[in-house]
Amino acid sequence: MYIAARSQVRCNGAVEQLLLETNSISDGQTRGRVDTMVVDLSDFNTIRPGVQSFLKKETRLDVLVHNAAVMSAPLGSKDKQVCNTK
């Protein structure tokens, strides 16, 4: 399982939380593997590198879950897609 977040620190925090909450119900034998992927969906420049690092390590992807979202951001908020080189 991969956890994707906007920074390595955020990824690590989520992994820590996940392990903390599941350790007590794990039998220690069938535990899965957790890895991380740094990607900021509001900054397209981070998406391809994130995918490339994933593809270097893995040969299969069974489920892609889009859970990230922004809600009620201050009016006028923009993503980081600013310049288009021509």
Place this chain on the structure above:
Amino acid sequence: MTCYQGNDLEVGTNCLGPYLLSLLLEPILAATSTLPNTPAGSVRIVWEVAVLQGQLHKNGMQFEADGTPKVLTKFMANYMQSKVGVAWLTGLFADRLGGKGVLSVCVHPGLMPTPLQRHQPWFLNNVVRPLMVYFVPGFGNEVWLLIQCTDAHLQTSDQWRVHCALRRVF
């Protein structure tokens, strides 16, 4: 070099970023579905929508003359509009990947207190959000697990749509 203003943050983060991420991961998803140890109908993209989007404009999203989505200013309207975009993306990828053995399905996980609400007005963020654990059913995590793992009669995205429609009726 031409510089544009960035995209609206909600449409950018909720629709455009996941769209690009899904495009880049399409090949490995399609390849996974053909591996010998992969059960049919198990490979999927799961999207998150909001049933509150029923309150929306009848055409779903509203667009400017140049084709960009209008930035809606009414409370929550722009977020809900972005979730219509997510529903459309669900259908888009269902069509793109259906023939390759990959499902694209969406889910409304129910109200959940999360940092998603951090930009909401003070009362909602500081009073309602902490109280949500007491008055919402709180099956959000279970819904997420179910849609990732279930194999109940779901070999195609279309079957999933029918399944969802029936669940809403009954």
